[in-house]
Amino acid sequence: MSKIAADPSHPRYQSLLMRHRLEEAEKKGMLAGSALIAHGRGEAFDYLLGEQTIPSALIATQQALALLSSANHPVISLNGNVVALAGKEVLHLAHQLKCPVEINIFYRTPERMEALLGHLNEIKLREELDVEILGAEPDARIPGLEGPRANCSKRGIFDSDVILVPLEDGDRCEALVAMGKTVLVIDLNPLSRTARMASVTIVDELSRVITNMNKMLLSDKVAQPGDNYQNAQCIQEALTHIATFLSSEG
Amino acid sequence: MSKIAADPSHPRYQSLLMRHRLEEAEKKGMLAGSALIAHGRGEAFDYLLGEQTIPSALIATQQALALLSSANHPVISLNGNVVALAGKEVLHLAHQLKCPVEINIFYRTPERMEALLGHLNEIKLREELDVEILGAEPDARIPGLEGPRANCSKRGIFDSDVILVPLEDGDRCEALVAMGKTVLVIDLNPLSRTARMASVTIVDELSRVITNMNKMLLSDKVAQPGDNYQNAQCIQEALTHIATFLSSEG
Numbered sequence: 001m002s003k004i005a006a007d008p009s010h011p012r013y014q015s016l017l018m019r020h021r022l023e024e025a026e027k028k029g030m031l032a033g034s035a036l037i038a039h040g041r042g043e044a045f046d047y048l049l050g051e052q053t054i055p056s057a058l059i060a061t062q063q064a065l066a067l068l069s070s071a072n073h074p075v076i077s078l079n080g081n082v083v084a085l086a087g088k089e090v091l092h093l094a095h096q097l098k099c100p101v102e103i104n105i106f107y108r109t110p111e112r113m114e115a116l117l118g119h120l121n122e123i124k125l126r127e128e129l130d131v132e133i134l135g136a137e138p139d140a141r142i143p144g145l146e147g148p149r150a151n152c153s154k155r156g157i158f159d160s161d162v163i164l165v166p167l168e169d170g171d172r173c174e175a176l177v178a179m180g181k182t183v184l185v186i187d188l189n190p191l192s193r194t195a196r197m198a199s200v201t202i203v204d205e206l207s208r209v210i211t212n213m214n215k216m217l218l219s220d221k222v223a224q225p226g227d228n229y230q231n232a233q234c235i236q237e238a239l240t241h242i243a244t245f246l247s248s249e250g
Numbered sequence: 251m252s253k254i255a256a257d258p259s260h261p262r263y264q265s266l267l268m269r270h271r272l273e274e275a276e277k278k279g280m281l282a283g284s285a286l287i288a289h290g291r292g293e294a295f296d297y298l299l300g301e302q303t304i305p306s307a308l309i310a311t312q313q314a315l316a317l318l319s320s321a322n323h324p325v326i327s328l329n330g331n332v333v334a335l336a337g338k339e340v341l342h343l344a345h346q347l348k349c350p351v352e353i354n355i356f357y358r359t360p361e362r363m364e365a366l367l368g369h370l371n372e373i374k375l376r377e378e379l380d381v382e383i384l385g386a387e388p389d390a391r392i393p394g395l396e397g398p399r400a401n402c403s404k405r406g407i408f409d410s411d412v413i414l415v416p417l418e419d420g421d422r423c424e425a426l427v428a429m430g431k432t433v434l435v436i437d438l439n440p441l442s443r444t445a446r447m448a449s450v451t452i453v454d455e456l457s458r459v460i461t462n463m464n465k466m467l468l469s470d471k472v473a474q475p476g477d478n479y480q481n482a483q484c485i486q487e488a489l490t491h492i493a494t495f496l497s498s499e500g
Contacts, residue, residue, distance in 0.1 A: 040290020
């Protein structure tokens with residue numbers, strides 16, 4: 001890690017820390033070839049948000065957490081970038097929520113699955129967390145998807161009623177919605193198909209979102225899901241925020 | 251290359267082709283660790299531009315080409331991503347302009363320099379181009395920069411009056427401007443320090459810009475540099491374009 005990234009007071013500390021985590025994950029074979037490009041796209045949108053949690057994202061985060069907390073079968077779906085960027089934070093969240101996590105990756109190879117499972121189990125042991133880690137032995141399929149990317153666990157993603165899928169692609173988000181699930185996504189691009197398809201769209205950077213959720217749970221600040229929550233309005237506010245940022249900087 | 255990327259009629263053909271070129275370049279050792287993340291950031295901004303050359307970018311492209319054509323000592327500075335994404339197109343441009351190119355990379359290692367020089371020389375031979383490729387033996391330094399990134403060639407970058415530096419970082423752009431050079435940049439982020447520092451800022455995707463320049467030269471559509479060219483206005487129009495795109499999609 002560079003000297004800059006080792007200093008938490010540096011204005012770009014968080015951003016450089018995330019890059020460092022991706023580099024480490026790549027060395028371990030956890031990432032797909034498209035992982036770094038996808039991360040760069042996220043960086044650009046986060047830059048346009050001012051690298052901060054905007055008010056509408058906090059509202060969406062609260063709603064998502066409320067839905068997870070009151071679900072019958074909540075689950076958190078993890079891909080390579082999520083494990084790399086916020087593996088520890090996500091396992092703490094799952095521990096607090098008493099819900100399983102499931103590794104569900106687009107480009108599935110035995111090597112990548114092993115690297116991801118190994119990394120998560122290492123964190124689980126070190127942090128002394130009680131979390132079931134699914135995904136190693138898929139025994140069900142998500143209808144409407146082709147090939148290995150449809151694979152999932154019956155008692156994880158398949159049977160879930162509420163699912164948090166950070167950094168998900170549009171096809172899978174759509175397929176999960178079509179299964180009747182409440183789909184909660186974290187996506188820095190407010191215009192993406194994933195953002196538009198989801199039940200709750202958190203337009204914010206992954207590690208900030210999970211940290212916010214963990215803090216809310218620790219401080220017992222989890223409400224009931226709001227009946228008046230308007231996802232389209234949260235997305236619109238993110239767009240307006242970016243447009244205002246562009247005007248003010250221009 | 252995937253099936254999709256092999257079909258030029260696919261709406262994402264260009265974008266997938268660029269990714270394919272980066273993958274090939276990475277295999278050859280041409281790229282720095284940050285190359286793919288930087289490309290992803292560019293992709294996000296290009297998405298917000300609608301993956302097209304907007305009118306103000308075309309005006310900036312014409313102005314940049316006019317300045318290159320009328321320069322005494324023009325030069326094109328190349329880094330890893332530029333060589334990977336548009337090496338062939340850039341060499342054709344240099345051939346038409348009768349100007350040298352110079353490899354000038356931020357993270358300079360002998361292996362990367364060799365990979366980049368080898369790739370360019372291969373294209374030069376295959377396309378039968380008459381272009382001097384500088385950078386292998388730097389004999390001058392850009393004032394104001396520290397370490398190997400200051401290295402350059404006396405009869406290339408150092409002595410140039412007009413320099414095209416696609417995808418340049420802010421520090422080097424600033425140092426080149428401080429040397430009194432006319433600095434022409436290609437940057438998809440209209441808010442970047444590079445975009446703001448440059449004499450001419452083309453807010454457009456690299457391969458589209460170079461292709462546009464080559465077409466202008468071939469059709470003899472190169473004017474004199476315009477006295478009334480307003481770079482700040484071109485940048486502002488890019489920002490306005492993105493803000494309008496965000497509103498219309500929201």
